[in-house]
Structure formats: structure tokens, C-alpha cells
Amino acid sequence: MSLQGAGPFVVGIDLGGTKTLAGIVGADNQILGRSKRSTPAKEGGPAIVQTIVQCVDDALKNAGLTRNDIAAAGIGSPGPLNPDTGVVLFSANLNIRNFPLGPDLSAILQRPVLLQNDVRVGGYGEFRLGAGRGYQNIVAAFVGTGIGGCLILDGKVFTGSTGNAGELGHIIVKTGGPKCGCGAHGCVEAIASKTAIARRISKAIRKGHPTVLSDKLAKKSGRLKSGELADAIARNDLVAIREVHRAAHYLGVGLSNLSNVLGPEVFIIGGGVAGALGDPYVDLVRASARQHMLTDPDEKIQIVRAALGDDAGILGASLLARERFV
Structure with missing residues (x-):
């Protein structure tokens, strides 16, 4: 399967209290490139955003793509949060409160970003594909x-x-x-x-x-x-x-x-x-x-x-972002 046949590409991101995962997902729900980094949970919002961006760039490199090749991104984050504004209201496992994670990430990637609860996107991935x-x-x-x-x-x-x-x-x-x-x-x-x-x-x-x-x-x-x-x-x-x-x-x-x-x-x-x-x-x-x-x-x-393992969050986030933006 060629990369040209799998687009448009969407980034799926699973932000956890311990690790951050990112994957580049094609329209056929195949993950073409993935990456993993430790989450700087104690360092606050800006450090977490930086890690997410690094993770996305790693996944793009592994897929042989660039930021220009992606149409949108979806991210699952510990909540509660406001999916309409992209703001994480509070997280017991991350040192953030009222943090505009979606808008900040969107500004860097220059693409629309959907923010949803991390387990909700994982559950949606299992519901659709697992x-x-x-x-x-x-x-x-x-x-x-x-x-x-x-x-x-x-x-x-x-x-x-x-x-x-x-x-x-x-x-x-x-x-x-x-x-x-x-x-x-x-x-x-x-x-x-x-x-x-x-x-x-x-x-x-x-x-x-x-x-x-x-x-x-x-x-x-x-x-x-x-x-x-x-x-x-x-x-x-x-x-x-x-x-x-x-x-x-x-x-x-x-x-x-x-x-x-x-x-x-x-x-x-x-x-x-x-x-x-x-x-x-x-x-x-x-x-x-x-x-x-x-x-x-x-x-x-x-x-x-669960059947999808670590891919549940990546796939669920990409599915929701694709449904919303693509």
C-alpha cells in the first residue's frame, strides 16, 4: 500500500500521566508511523505541549511525512475537560488546570485539533475497531x-x-x-x-x-x-x-x-x-x-x-478528529 493511497492523514495522540503516544493514521485506519515519549507530568502545560509536538514530529518522520501532509489531529487527554474549547479543566495526573491544550497544539501544528477525554477516545477506538x-x-x-x-x-x-x-x-x-x-x-x-x-x-x-x-x-x-x-x-x-x-x-x-x-x-x-x-x-x-x-x-x-492495546487511544483520537474535520 502506498502512502498516497492512504490519505488524508490524521494524527492521533494519546496523552497519559506516564507516557505520550502519537500515530499517523490513514483513511483505512492503518497506523503508518508511531512514536512514544515520557510525559513531563510535573512540569506543567508548556512542557507537555512541547513533548506532544516532538512525539508528533517523530511519528511523521517514521511515516515519511511532514506536518504539511496531515489534515487534522485528535488528542485524548486526562480530564475533565471542555471538548468545545479544547481546554483541560483539571487533571489529577497532570500538573495543569484550565489549560488550552487544543488551541496551543493547533497553533503549532497549524491544523485543527480535537480534544477529548483520553479514555473516551480509547473506548471509541475499541468500539469501532476493537x-x-x-x-x-x-x-x-x-x-x-x-x-x-x-x-x-x-x-x-x-x-x-x-x-x-x-x-x-x-x-x-x-x-x-x-x-x-x-x-x-x-x-x-x-x-x-x-x-x-x-x-x-x-x-x-x-x-x-x-x-x-x-x-x-x-x-x-x-x-x-x-x-x-x-x-x-x-x-x-x-x-x-x-x-x-x-x-x-x-x-x-x-x-x-x-x-x-x-x-x-x-x-x-x-x-x-x-x-x-x-x-x-x-x-x-x-x-x-x-x-x-x-x-x-x-x-x-x-x-x-481490550483488543487494541496502546493503539486504542491513537486510533480513537484519529477517528473522532477525522469525523469532525475531514
Whole structure:
């Protein structure tokens, strides 16, 4: 397939609290070039924009294209945000507030930029091209540095009256539980995210419990990669196993609440944690959710692992930008 036959080209960007991904996507939804950089989450908006631009330029170079070859860009960012103005209102995992991410990026690329919630674009990618194909009512949960959600009802992304519905990471599942980055206590994100798992493991280390993750957490100031967590479990590390089971349990509780209210056809579990830990992790989440579901006695609702991996955000962002601008 020639590049000339795949245009017009759209940039899809997945901005996360740990990493930033960019891909150049053709009209056939094939990714022609991609790139990845660490997100300078603590350095504020301008540094994040600079990293995004570098990531886009890397992806363009890998695709053999230039900025002049792209028609538009779509970016998924942690929210809440205002997709109409392109402003990120607040992010628990990025040091930005009321930041005009869309307009700033558009000014640099000289192309229209669509801004949407990062998990919403990932969920849309799975809905159109991944594990959600064939369904009309889905809930997607992406577990990584934080936890985000996407609701698609009757084939359309549901954002509610506020434009920010779907933040399932901030369902409170443990009253008086650990403080979340959003300021509340006991959110799913504060208990079941990779950040929460790492915090619990660090606490176990301080109490003297042996784990193969001691040195890694000490060197990285408590930060943990999903692959490192998976490696610890593969080595039968009891601390890691215990904390992953605990996190999966509370995520399942959160999903069961949504099941009882919405009754979707399928829950899709994605993000770095699910990608690294695989089906055994999804099995734990499923078992917990089933235990607390009241409205699905025949187990019609499916709970499956996401199919697109890291490409979900890139593809979803590009799809939404293409639909809006191209």
C-alpha cells in the first residue's frame, strides 16, 4: 500500500500521566508511523505541549511525512475537560488546570485539533475497531496511572449534561478510603490504579514484607511500570499478588455498580495494567463484578480484555478528529 493511497492523514495522540503516544493514521485506519515519549507530568502545560509536538514530529518522520501532509489531529487527554474549547479543566495526573491544550497544539501544528477525554477516545477506538465491534452499549475501563472510563450507549459516546460523564475511576467504592488525586476518598482510582497498587506495595515494604519490587520502587520514588508488576507476579511475589487481587476486587465492585444502573452489553478492560497482566487479571475483575451484580442473573453481560492495546487511544483520537474535520 502506498502512502498516497492512504490519505488524508490524521494524527492521533494519546496523552497519559506516564507516557505520550502519537500515530499517523490513514483513511483505512492503518497506523503508518508511531512514536512514544515520557510525559513531563510535573512540569506543567508548556512542557507537555512541547513533548506532544516532538512525539508528533517523530511519528511523521517514521511515516515519511511532514506536518504539511496531515489534515487534522485528535488528542485524548486526562480530564475533565471542555471538548468545545479544547481546554483541560483539571487533571489529577497532570500538573495543569484550565489549560488550552487544543488551541496551543493547533497553533503549532497549524491544523485543527480535537480534544477529548483520553479514555473516551480509547473506548471509541475499541468500539469501532476493537473488542467493542458489534455492540451498541459498552463501558470501557482503562487501568493505568489512573483509571478512566468511556460510556457508549446506543452506539454513541455518552457525555451527559456536563460533557464529562463516564469518569468511572471516581466512583467511590470504599467510604473513608485512601485519598484520590481528585480530592475525594475511596475512589476506584485511589484503590485500583497502578499508582494505588504501587503505593500499597511501598507501604508493605515499609512494614518489612519482602518483595522483589523493593529496589525498583526505591529507585523510582514509588513509581512502577505495569511490566514490572507483571514480572513480580510471574515470580510468585506474594505482596504483588495480594495487591493486584485487592485492586481487581475494587474495580469489579465499581463495574458492578455500573452494571446495575446501565446494563451494558459488554465491559472492556484496557490500559497498561490489563495489557501487562493479561486475562488472569480480567478474570479477577470479572469474578468480583459478578459477585456484586444484581441485574444480570443469566450472565449476559460480557467482561473482556481490550483488543487494541496502546493503539486504542491513537486510533480513537484519529477517528473522532477525522469525523469532525475531514
